[in-house]
Structure formats: structure tokens, C-alpha cells
Amino acid sequence: MSQVNNFSNHRLINWFKLSSPSTFYPVAGKLIPFFWVLTFVFGAAGLWISFFVAPVDAVQGQGYRIIFIHVPASWMSMFIYLVMAAWAGLGLIFNTRLSAMMAQALAPIGAWMAFLSLWTGAFWGKPMWGAWWVWDARLTSELILLFLYLGFIALRASIDDPRRADKASAILALVGVVNVPIIYFSVKWWNTLHQGASVSLTKAPAMAQTMLLGMLLMALCLWMYTVAVTLMRVRAIILEREAHADWVRQSIEVKS
Amino acid sequence: MNALLAIIRRDLLVVMRRKSEALTALFFFVVVTSLFPLGIGADAALLRKIAPGVLWVAALLSTLLGLHRMFAADYQDGSLEQLALSPQPMVLLVVGKIIAHWIVCGLPLVLLAPVIGIQFDLDVSSLYVLMGTLLLGTPVLSLVGSIGAALTLGVRGGSVLLSLLILPLYIPVLIFGAGAVYANSIGLDASGHFSLLGALLILALAFVPWVSSAAVKIAIE
Amino acid sequence: MWNSPSEFFAMGGYALYVWSSFGICALVLLLEPLLVRVRFKAIVRRLKQEQLAEQFDKEIGK
Numbered sequence: 237m238s239q240v241n242n243f244s245n246h247r248l249i250n251w252f253k254l255s256s257p258s259t260f261y262p263v264a265g266k267l268i269p270f271f272w273v274l275t276f277v278f279g280a281a282g283l284w285i286s287f288f289v290a291p292v293d294a295v296q297g298q299g300y301r302i303i304f305i306h307v308p309a310s311w312m313s314m315f316i317y318l319v320m321a322a323w324a325g326l327g328l329i330f331n332t333r334l335s336a337m338m339a340q341a342l343a344p345i346g347a348w349m350a351f352l353s354l355w356t357g358a359f360w361g362k363p364m365w366g367a368w369w370v371w372d373a374r375l376t377s378e379l380i381l382l383f384l385y386l387g388f389i390a391l392r393a394s395i396d397d398p399r400r401a402d403k404a405s406a407i408l409a410l411v412g413v414v415n416v417p418i419i420y421f422s423v424k425w426w427n428t429l430h431q432g433a434s435v436s437l438t439k440a441p442a443m444a445q446t447m448l449l450g451m452l453l454m455a456l457c458l459w460m461y462t463v464a465v466t467l468m469r470v471r472a473i474i475l476e477r478e479a480h481a482d483w484v485r486q487s488i489e490v491k492s
Numbered sequence: 493m494n495a496l497l498a499i500i501r502r503d504l505l506v507v508m509r510r511k512s513e514a515l516t517a518l519f520f521f522v523v524v525t526s527l528f529p530l531g532i533g534a535d536a537a538l539l540r541k542i543a544p545g546v547l548w549v550a551a552l553l554s555t556l557l558g559l560h561r562m563f564a565a566d567y568q569d570g571s572l573e574q575l576a577l578s579p580q581p582m583v584l585l586v587v588g589k590i591i592a593h594w595i596v597c598g599l600p601l602v603l604l605a606p607v608i609g610i611q612f613d614l615d616v617s618s619l620y621v622l623m624g625t626l627l628l629g630t631p632v633l634s635l636v637g638s639i640g641a642a643l644t645l646g647v648r649g650g651s652v653l654l655s656l657l658i659l660p661l662y663i664p665v666l667i668f669g670a671g672a673v674y675a676n677s678i679g680l681d682a683s684g685h686f687s688l689l690g691a692l693l694i695l696a697l698a699f700v701p702w703v704s705s706a707a708v709k710i711a712i713e
Numbered sequence: 714m715w716n717s718p719s720e721f722f723a724m725g726g727y728a729l730y731v732w733s734s735f736g737i738c739a740l741v742l743l744l745e746p747l748l749v750r751v752r753f754k755a756i757v758r759r760l761k762q763e764q765l766a767e768q769f770d771k772e773i774g775k
Binding site for chain 1 (some may be wrong): 650667669
Binding site (some may be wrong): 248270287288289291292297298302305306309320344345348350351352355356359360362363464465468469471472475476479484488489 | 742
């Protein structure tokens with residue numbers, strides 16, 4: 237395969253050319269600043285709405301503002317898992333290394349999003365409903381999602397051969413994706429059966445337009461952030477895994 | 493069909509030669525269930541309430557104990573690769589091993605659990621429900637567990653990692669299984685739970701053998 | 714909306730919860746890219762060292 241990167245000369249994107257680590261590496265590098273800019277723009281707009289535009293809630297007072305980071309983090313944790321599983325699946329079907337590297341790069345940030353969702357959920361629940369942890373369906377499913385992320389990362393880490401790690405973790409991610417709806421449904425069922433906490437974190441304050449807009453903007457901010465950090469991480473992974481390749485040696489020589 | 497029976501017979505013979513391994517998993521089940529009253533207190537009403545959950549969690553954990561054995565021994569001495577080279581499809585091999593695992597680990601649990609349930613003062617109809625849920629659920633545990641066993645073949649710290657990978661996937665079975673017994677014990681109808689357990693079993697039977705055989709192939713290539 | 718900065722930071726009594734939430738998020742989200750940069754620099758440094766070592770070996774071999 238030609239190692240020449242003539243991407244910048246073409247208007248039309250040849251996706252398959254991008255599937256080689258050597259062509260993707262510089263493209264990713266050029267895209268990263270663009271996504272950081274978007275992150276800050278959406279973040280500034282989102283935080284502005286969250287703190288200076290959205291009105292006080294009648295029931296929950298100012299405390300409800302946690303929703304502007306809790307809900308976007310939850311959305312992202314689930315979205316990233318889907319994307320991660322999709323990349324892993326692509327890597328399995330087409331036997332491409334780069335797809336597997338993208339899945340590898342997405343996992344840590346997805347796990348952090350799940351963790352942040354749980355943390356902010358706890359800090360929202362405590363003042364509102366008196367307990368740090370409420371076994372409601374969404375929080376419990378989020379916890380299980382965190383376990384699925386950690387399992388993916390742990391499996392990757394314990395297999396030495398990178399290609400075997402790619403394929404094994406891909407199977408795990410795909411099995412996880414199929415299981416997430418099943419798990420969510422069963423946890424909801426469990427929640428209603430035991431009628432434990434009569435409170436639910438899903439009973440957020442009635443969604444005013446501004447609140448929805450704030451959550452959307454913060455979600456976009458986190459999405460752009462995820463792309464930026466993932467592209468950064470995948471570049472490091474590419475260098476680590478393709479260290480022996482000629483294009484890497486040339487690129488390192490240029491740097492020094 | 494002959495090949496399937498042959499694999500089941502072979503795995504069972506291997507287990508028979510080292511009965512202790514299979515029996516320790518069962519002893520584990522008995523010991524773990526005894527720990528809960530010791531830790532929580534012997535109040536009969538409380539025990540009756542926690543019995544479904546405790547028995548099901550103990551069943552999960554003892555199934556996990558025996559899972560890594562499904563492929564590991566054959567993987568280590570090279571016979572797994574030989575079996576993969578045979579004209580029989582890998583799926584058949586995997587299904588045979590899952591059935592053998594269930595006969596050794598799952599079926600004894602189905603028979604033993606009601607005895608333990610008596611210790612927890614469960615009423616007779618709930619004991620039947622317990623047996624029924626375990627009968628439907630333990631095959632699912634063996635099936636889903638086989639995926640984890642195949643993925644962690646030859647990996648350092650494989651059995652602990654296996655538990656971490658598989659336990660989240662076991663949660664729906666746990667919820668429906670224990671939920672059925674609990675519902676029955678408070679006088680509610682458990683048929684919904686049984687339908688869901690049955691659905692999980694059918695889903696697992698339809699997909700897991702192919703996923704596991706793909707995982708085994710990845711491990712041995 | 715806010716009559717004074719101190720009112721803003723007090724968040725109607727929920728200051729601990731709101732600022733802990735946003736704070737931990739800010740912490741994690743800021744640390745992550747820094748850690749990735751550290752990882753990136755480490756691999757680049759290692760590759761450079763390997764190249765220098767190879768060149769050294771070649772010169773010695775002459």
C-alpha cells in the first residue's frame with residue numbers, strides 16, 4: 237500500500253485509504269485542534285445556559301443544575317460504548333488494525349463518563365433524596381455499564397498479543413452491546429418489583445426549553461471533547477503499536 | 493449427533509477421574525449459603541426474605557468456579573487445537589462442552605438448592621419455583637460463561653478476570669430467577685419471570701454457541 | 714439572575730453538591746488530555762532513543 241499521504245490534495249475522501257494507520261495518523265493530528273475549539277465553544281455556551289440563563293427550579297432549588305453535567309455524561313457513556321463496539325466490530329469483520337485501535341482509544345474516556353455520571357448522580361441524589369446511592373434503574377444500569385467498560389479494558393490489558401487482544405475484546409464489546417438493553421430492562425423490572433426507593437433520578441424537573449438546550453449544548457461539548465481526546469490517544473497507540481514501521485521512523489526523524 | 497455425544501461423554505469422563513473438582517464447587521455452594529445466616533442473623537422471617545437472592549448468588553458464584561475448566565485443560569495440553577482441526581464444526585464442540593459443564597455444575601445445583609432452601613425456611617411451592625428457575629437459568633449461566641471461558645484462555649489471572657467479565661452479563665438471569673422465587677414467596681404470580689427466563693435461554697441457545705466458537709478460534713490461532 | 718458573586722458560589726445552599734459535581738468533572742476532563750500527552754511524549758522519546766541506539770550501533774559496527 238502506498239505510504240504517500242496525498243489526502244490534502246483531494247476533495248473526495250477515500251475512506252479505505254484512511255483505514256491505514258500511516259494515513260490516519262497525520263489526519264488525526266490536523267483534526268485535533270479543530271475539535272478542541274468546538275469543545276470550548278459548546279462548553280462555554282452550555283455552561284452559560286446552565287448557570288446564567290436556566291431559571292431556578294421550584295422544587296429542587298439551585299441544586300438541580302447538576303443535571304447539566306450528569307445527564308450529558310450519562311448520554312455520552314452510553315453513546316461511547318456503542319461507538320466503541322461499532323469500531324471493534326468493524327475491526328473484527330474487516331480485520332483492520334486501526335478500527336481496533338479506535339475502540340482501544342475510546343474505552344478509557346467512556347469509563348470516565350460512566351464514573352462521572354455515577355458521581356454526579358450521587359451528589360444530586362444526596363441533597364434531593366437524602367441518600368448518596370439510590371438503587372434506581374438508571375443509576376444501577378450505569379454502574380453495570382462501568383463494569384462492562386472496566387471488563388473491556390481489563391481483558392485488553394491481560395492479553396499480551398495485541399491482535400488477539402483486539403479480537404477478544406471486540407467479541408466482549410459486541411456481547412456487551414447486545415446485553416445492555418437486556419440488562420437495562422431487567423434492572424427496571426427489578427426496580428418496580430421491589431418498590432424500593434420510591435424516588436427516581438429520572439424524575440427530573442419538568443423540562444423547560446432552556447434546560448433542554450443547556451443539556452444539549454453540554455452533551456455536544458462532551459462529544460467534541462471525546463473526539464479530541466480519542467484522536468490524541470489513538471495517535472499515541474498508533475505509535476506504540478506500529479513502532480517498527482518505516483513511516484514511524486521517518487516521522488520520528490523529522491521530529492528530532 | 494454422534495460427535496456431540498462423544499464430546500459430552502469425553503468431558504464427563506475427564507471430570508469423573510477428578511471428581512474432587514466438581515464436588516468442591518458444590519461444597520462451595522453449601523458453604524457460601526451457610527455464611528449468610530452466620531453473617532446476618534438467624535431470624536426466620538429475614539432468612540425467608542433473603543433466601544432467593546442468596547441462593548441465586550451462590551449458584552452464580554459456584555458456576556463461575558467451574559467455568560474456566562471448560563476449555564483450559566484441553567487448551568493447555570493441545571487437544572483443543574486437535575479438536576478444532578477435526579472435520580466436526582467448532583460449534584458442535586462448544587455445545588458439547590457446555591452441556592457437559594451444565595451436567596457437572598448446573599444440574600447438581602438444581603437438585604441441591606431446595607435442600608438449602610429448607611435451611612432458609614422457604615415454603616414448598618417456592619422451593620419448586622426455585623428448582624424451576626435454576627433449571628432454566630443454569631443452562632444460561634453455562635452458555636454465557638463459555639464466552640468468558642473462551643476469551644480468557646491462557647491469560648494470566650484468567651479465572652478472576654473471567655468472573656469480572658461474566659458477572660455483569662449474569663445480572664438479568666439473577667434478577668429474573670431470584671425475582672421469581674421472591675414473588676412466589678409473597679404470594680404473587682411468577683409466570684412472567686419464567687417467561688423471561690425462558691426467553692433468555694432461547695436467546696442464549698440461538699447465539700452463544702457461535703460467539704463462543706469464534707472466541708475459541710481467536711484463542712487458538 | 715445572580716445578585717452577587719457570593720450568591721452564585723453559594724448556589725442556594727447546594728454549593729457543596731453542585732461544585733463537587735462540576736469540580737470532579739473539570740478535574741477528570743482536564744487531567745485526561747494531559748495524561749494522554751504524557752503517554753504520547755513517552756512513546757516519542759522511546760522511539761527516538763531506539764533510533765539513536767541503532768545509529769550508534771551502526772557507527773560502532775564500522
